[in-house]
Amino acid sequence: MSDEIAIGHLQKRKIEARVLIPFIATCREKFGDGPTREAVATTIRALAAEEGAKWAGSFGGDVAGLRALAETVWAGGGGMDIQVLDQTDDRLAFNVTRCRYAEFFKELGLADLGVLIHCSRDHAMVAGFNDDLELTRSQTIMQGGSCCDFRFRRKD
């Protein structure tokens, strides 16, 4: 399949959500939330790791590459507002202060699905991007936080 599609990341996620949302809703009706969540999360994580590896190839698999990725792809086209707090060769800390991905899912009343098919990608993405790096994040806008506190650092 072609990966070279010239479109913003936010629009791409919206287009994916168009078909994922009814699919997940039907799965939930049939099997309940828990098993559906598990099956979807496993696949989404695998896709995110692949995407992380691809982005490492494009931006470089280091902290500077992560920042470029966040600012260019995630925030590109106004998808989110990012405030960088700290950056060294071994760590990157930024807060997302506005997230239009979260706004999209919240407008649909589907923030829980947003967590599942959007936010939950990030940890797996880092594993694919550079397995020496890790992400901790104590809150997200999607889950009701005032910001998303992304803290990347090189593993000990």
Add this chain to the structure above:
Amino acid sequence: MAGVLDDYLVDPRLSLLDKTRIQAQVLVPVLRALRAELGKDQADAIVRQALRDWSKALFAAIGEAIEGSPRHKWATLQGALNEVSAREVEFEIKRHDEEALDIDVTRCRFAEFFRALDEPELGALLICETDVDIASAGGGEVSLERAQTIMRGAPSCTFRYKFAPRHGLPDRGRPARS
């Protein structure tokens, strides 16, 4: 500028084929994971129900928002779909008059994409069934029969529309995809 299919296309700058590719890129792995858990028949039944319900509701809502007769709704919707899909198909109009519109689609890049993925049924759900849901917007004034499609392995898609008798000028909507 707002278009009649904005809710369907999401981003009008993107071709319908690329939009469908993006959806397949995420849907196929999820579907295959579900097949591994539940078996193919059950997983495919779920995706079928989910995508059919979604598509019917989406085009019914779009059709309701278009003013005019059912046939006008169909023509408006089908015309908008043709604009974004005509580049992906080759077709031949066999008959077009007040009573009927017969079209054979002889090449379809949507079908080529999904058949290469070995997921023709998913392609039928995401692409071919759209024509059925748009025909439904025509109420009792437009009916569509399609005995075969390229997506399902036939050499052509045989669109056969029938129109109820009416007064006034004919609408120009016509399908342009399998």
